[in-house]
Amino acid sequence: MYKVLDKSIIGADEMVMNMGPQHPSTHGVLRLKIVTDGEIVSHIEPIIGYLHRCFEKHCENLSYEQIVPFTDRCDYLAAMHMAHGYSIAVEKLLGIEELPERVEYIRVILAEFQRIASHLIAVGVFGLDVGAITPFTWTLRDRERIIDLFESVTGSRLLYNYIWPGGLAHDLPPNFIQKANDFLNYFEPQIEEYNNLLTTNKIFIERSADIGVMPVDVAINYGVSGPTLRGSGVPFDLRKDEPYSIYQKFDFDVPVGEGLMGTVGDCWDRYYVKVLEMKESIKILKQALNSIPEGDVKAAIPKKIRPKKGEIYSRYETARGDLGLYIRSGGKNMPSRLKMRSPAYCNLSVLNEISAGWMISDVISVLGSLDIVLGEIDR
Amino acid sequence: MSIPIPELSVVLFFGICGLIIASALLVVTSPNLVHSAVSLLFTFFGVAAVYIFLYADFIAATQVIIYVGGILVLIIFGVMLTNKIENARIDSKTNNQIPGIVFTLSMLAMQFYIILNTNWKIAESEPRDTTVKEIGNLLLGKYLLPFEVISILLLASLIGAAMLSRRKTER
């Protein structure tokens, strides 16, 4: 047992280490410049941009419809969320108030499935980061079934291009509701299995509880959002606080970190919030699947997207947090400026604050619990 | 296990002696500290082998477990973690060469004189079955006091080492 050392004590010779861009647990091409004293890390500087694909520059040269597939490629683990968030922003810009009910239902259903899929990756990879391999393969196995569902709906497995501004690409396949319900019945007990295997494992608790504690004021000051913020005990969820789409119709809770195994806001809390959110998503899905209405999903799709001059800022709750889209329209069919405030970008910037002073292994835990996707950070 | 006939054991003995001497020479001449430390490994192994020739199998195993498994690890650890050891080359320029040679040669002559003039008793030593029991009995019987004194000394150094390494964090 050790505690965070006073930084002034770390006076011995320090060594600069490069973790990444090629490293097993930097979740992609992230590079961490770590200053270490023995095993203890005194400073971390994340260096990003290895996956920069000029998303914002592309957007200025593409029409609003053409941007949709590009948004998919930002957060490739939650492509539905990005497309959904973008569509909501464009609808807001166009002034489309109401969509056919079926469209909203399908969007919510797919978004919640995507949330489960994304959290499954996050949970499994966090296990992998602390050395447990089996949870990862288990979560991937279950994610595969969600991906199969998506494939039956959209025809693709990772980047869907399904949710369009104003509607959807096409309707659901005939037996989707049945398959979705089958999956939920299969999946609900699986969560308990993850808990038995990983969440309540003594070694796992030792490795994640009380580590990388993020106090509320730090989290808010750094603009942290999503499960990472809720892990610090802030019950802020856009689906609840400012419901977009039709989230106000559904009954669900916003789980927050309670410090069950240690301090509020530690890695374990950030991890466990994701596990609980999967349960909440199942709740939403069950309600939505039971009450999905009939209707035309393409009715509201505008023929030509050419918004008036103006700006909007739209927020959307992705699996990783608060996706902000600032769109400036110059009155053309292409945005004059589109800025994406990606949640993982802000979440990653807090890394040095909460993991300096801990050990190398803990930095990995903290990074895993922040649940970053580099495609979205670098855009 | 007994070595069957003298010829093979003689060959082995001189082979091992050669190994000891060669690796010991490497220890002192190698410009790289880590290379020296690794050469020491072979020296220790050779010495352990010599102990086996003396039917001191327990001592030989002790030699390996303490010197190779413990002290050598410590040495390599220390050398390795010394700052910027990769570039450190030992300055092997020697001072006072002539007095050194004279002194060494005189020591060598003295040893040779003693070796040649000692009346070595050459007798067929009988293969012992096991030495552990006798060592144990002696340590806890006749030599109990020195044994305990040594253990107290080691305990004291252990506590001292712990104290020294603790001080840094409580500054």
Add this chain to the structure above:
Amino acid sequence: MTSVVDSLLNLFSFTGLDNSILLILVLHIPALSIFLVMVVNATVAVYVERKVAAFMQDRLGPMEVGLFGFKGGKKFWGGIGQTIADAIKLLTKEDIVPDSADKKLMLLAPFIIFIGAFLTFIAVPFSQNLVVSDFNIGVFYIMAMSSVGVIGIIIAGWSSNNKWSLYGSMRAAAQIVSYEIPIGLSLLLAVLVVGSLNLGDIVQWQAENRWFIFHSPFTFIAFFIFFISVVAETNRTPFDIPEAESELVAGWMTEYSGFKWAIFFLSEYANMMIVSIVASVVFLGGWLSPFAIINVGIPNSWMIFDGPLIGIIWLMSKALFLIFVMMWFRWTFPRLRVDQLMYLCWKVFIPFCLANLFFVSIWELIGGLFFK
């Protein structure tokens, strides 16, 4: 107990060769056999490890890959082609040596580790009389020789000239040197009770009395301390922090590839086998059949299951079960952090071991008075 070398010398004495020449010739047989055991063990263990992983993790690959089109009903024999592909890959892969590495030491390190494992095998009994050389100080010899490997690990980490490797070797050295203490103290329990360091004597004692794990509550605890410590000593999960792939890439093995890496691999699995055999011999009755666990009320006719030839099956099944448990650990547990590992060793295991040693001495004294 006679050793293999003695038996072989007797067997080949008809050739009329000079004894020392004969010895040199004969020594090749056990040496090659040990090497073969190591190679076969590594190959089989990799296959088994893959299968265990596949069953526990719902992996698909190890269930499918066949050999020459043979899939063997997919479930059990599926995946056997992967092992062979693995071996060919390892032997034919390019041997990459970093430009600024210490090339001599980098070459030396795998062989030090290999020799450590190889020398240990000399004293490891596979059954009654089936030991290359029967040392009187068997237990002590095995401990001594298994401590040689750590130097190879340190050198491997240092000579690669990679910071991750250096971290790995630092951790490995600290871990292995520390965990030797609880291992030694647990083995000392058996030595104390039996009064001999000879592995044959220890098994003989168990044949006359009972399996050592059931001898007293303290030896029961000692077995688990021993087993957990050897898992740490062989760098297996949850104690695989020297090669923690999510932190240190691959630790001290990061810069190794091809054949040198295969030697590390071979030695790792050989070490697993050694410690499992030692655990079986010292605590689980060695080559004795499990019918005589506590040596009461067994019909004499059942004793046909004992003996040198059947003993090897008993011993290997015990050892393989322990190896399986190690694999089970690996696919179940997360990894400890380096300071938690040290905490476990110095503040939990060693005090328990010392207490065990004390209480077992008392147990022996009282047992000597009452149950004689």
Add this chain to the structure above:
Amino acid sequence: MSENFLVKKYKEKVELLENNSILVDASDWKEISTFIFKSRFDYLMCITSYDLEQDNKIGLAYNFYSTKSKEYLEIRIEFEATTKVFSIAEIWRAADWHEREAYDLMGVIFEGHPDMKRILLPDDWDGHPLRKDWKEPEYYNGMPVPKDKTYWE
């Protein structure tokens, strides 16, 4: 709502735009940003830099949120590209990376930022590509940038 208190306090210095955002002069930003933080806007959501495409002017849009009163606030600053803007990275730590990104892609110069350097693009990149007048360079690090892109698609 949330805009009014700012307009009340800084009547002369701010200008209320049509979608309830507030235009602030770059020279007043230091004072106003401190005031905004001290009132209730503790959460900086986003900093967007944009090119106005006239008079070599660029703009910044700050989107604030108050976690206590659930209010939004959008501040805009529009200025000459060479003007130095006060950095709010020490007040909202979230601004750190957003400002670096604005510098990297749009070339906004922030004053008082703790670690002003490129974040997404490589350190040896030339120019700020989100400017509308940004031209693709002929050479990058001595390598010619291909002109014919027929086969790229």
